[in-house]
Amino acid sequence: MTIAMNKVATNDAASATGQSNGARPRDTLLFIAVLALLALAPLAIYPIFLTKLLCFALFAMAFNLLVGQAGLLSFGHAMFFGGSAYVTAYALKVWALPTEIAILLATAFAAVAGLLVGLVSIRRHGIYFAMITLALAQMFFFLCVGLPATGGDDGITAIPRRALFSVIPIADDKVLYYVVLTCFFACFLLVYRIMHSPFGQVLRAIRDNEARAVSLGYQVDRYKLLAFVLSATLSGLAGSLKVLVFRLATLTDVAWNTSGEVILMALVGGIGTVVGPLLGAAFILTLQSWLQGLAQWMPVVQGLVFVVAVLVFPRGIAGTFGNPRLWWLRRRRTLSGSSEAQQNARGSGASATSPAATSEVVSRART
Numbered sequence: 001m002t003i004a005m006n007k008v009a010t011n012d013a014a015s016a017t018g019q020s021n022g023a024r025p026r027d028t029l030l031f032i033a034v035l036a037l038l039a040l041a042p043l044a045i046y047p048i049f050l051t052k053l054l055c056f057a058l059f060a061m062a063f064n065l066l067v068g069q070a071g072l073l074s075f076g077h078a079m080f081f082g083g084s085a086y087v088t089a090y091a092l093k094v095w096a097l098p099t100e101i102a103i104l105l106a107t108a109f110a111a112v113a114g115l116l117v118g119l120v121s122i123r124r125h126g127i128y129f130a131m132i133t134l135a136l137a138q139m140f141f142f143l144c145v146g147l148p149a150t151g152g153d154d155g156i157t158a159i160p161r162r163a164l165f166s167v168i169p170i171a172d173d174k175v176l177y178y179v180v181l182t183c184f185f186a187c188f189l190l191v192y193r194i195m196h197s198p199f200g201q202v203l204r205a206i207r208d209n210e211a212r213a214v215s216l217g218y219q220v221d222r223y224k225l226l227a228f229v230l231s232a233t234l235s236g237l238a239g240s241l242k243v244l245v246f247r248l249a250t251l252t253d254v255a256w257n258t259s260g261e262v263i264l265m266a267l268v269g270g271i272g273t274v275v276g277p278l279l280g281a282a283f284i285l286t287l288q289s290w291l292q293g294l295a296q297w298m299p300v301v302q303g304l305v306f307v308v309a310v311l312v313f314p315r316g317i318a319g320t321f322g323n324p325r326l327w328w329l330r331r332r333r334t335l336s337g338s339s340e341a342q343q344n345a346r347g348s349g350a351s352a353t354s355p356a357a358t359s360e361v362v363s364r365a366r367t
Contacts, residue, residue, distance in 0.1 A: 064272070086156065088243045121133050
């Protein structure tokens with residue numbers, strides 16, 4: 001029996017390896033296509049909008065790493081995004097630090113903040129974890145409101161764009177776009193590697209069945225804490241790059257609305273997918289750009305569009321169309337299942353009426 005179980009395990013491992021090896025060429029082609037599309041995008045689209053898109057796509061990718069792999073839904077990721085934005089703005093404007101040092105300092109701040117918040121929150125599950133992250137994020141928001149260094153409601157404005165490494169002139173919008181694109185694609189490959197590493201497999205095991213992962217001897221709190229810190233660090237990098245784009249840091253960056261937006265981006269794009277955050281960020285930001293003329297009605301229309309998108313694409317855009325053949329098979333299975341259910345209902349209705357008809361015939365015969 002043990003030999004048979006070993007054979008089954010070996011066959012499963014071999015099939016999984018074969019599937020991953022078969023998927024790697026397709027993923028490589030996907031990466032090349034995405035990189036080529038993003039590299040050529042400034043020829044047709046405003047560079048500032050594209051740079052903003054990449055910053056929020058990186059933010060959504062960081063959030064997707066946490067909720068898609070570890071199953072931890074955080075309502076407070078704006079704390080890392082906006083906190084790093086403030087650190088970058090203050091370091092560039094007040095301390096006059098080099099751009100690369102300011103980015104590293106802000107990213108380190110996000111990592112430390114993620115470690116502290118993670119130590120407090122990861123011991124809770126579900127809605128309790130989400131509420132703790134939201135409460136801590138709101139505490140940080142009001143701290144930013146009261147601190148003189150953040151500028152209050154005005155924020156920190158007129159942030160200088162110094163040359164990166166004293167060589168790369170990021171004052172040019174197109175040059176800044178390609179710098180942000182380089183950072184985004186490097187983080188994109190990093191997240192992809194994490195998702196397909198043993199560490200990512202353990203995170204998915206914890207997400208699916210934490211009790212079984214504990215019984216197998218894994219230190220689940222350590223894995224969840226590391227995933228939380230990685231997600232916070234990438235969120236901080238996104239906030240730091242966003243400051244270079246708009247040259248300001250405001251309370252909007254640390255508000256709960258920003259945490260809500262990144263959740264929408266992850267849901268619309270597809271939780272647990274590779275390119276889902278990019279697609280979700282593109283969808284939400286493009287929608288906001290189109291609805292700017294509606295003023296106070298924009299959130300209402302945006303909410304309606306979001307509801308329709310979730311109903312039509314319950315797995316997100318990337319989750320639904322990532323594998324067209326699989327999507328078509330699921331669609332056919334759903335349609336065939338519904339038609340079969342209708343036939344069964346008709347058959348049961350017919351069978352239910354046949355005894356009544358039989359009894360009626362018998363009663364007439366007796367009379």
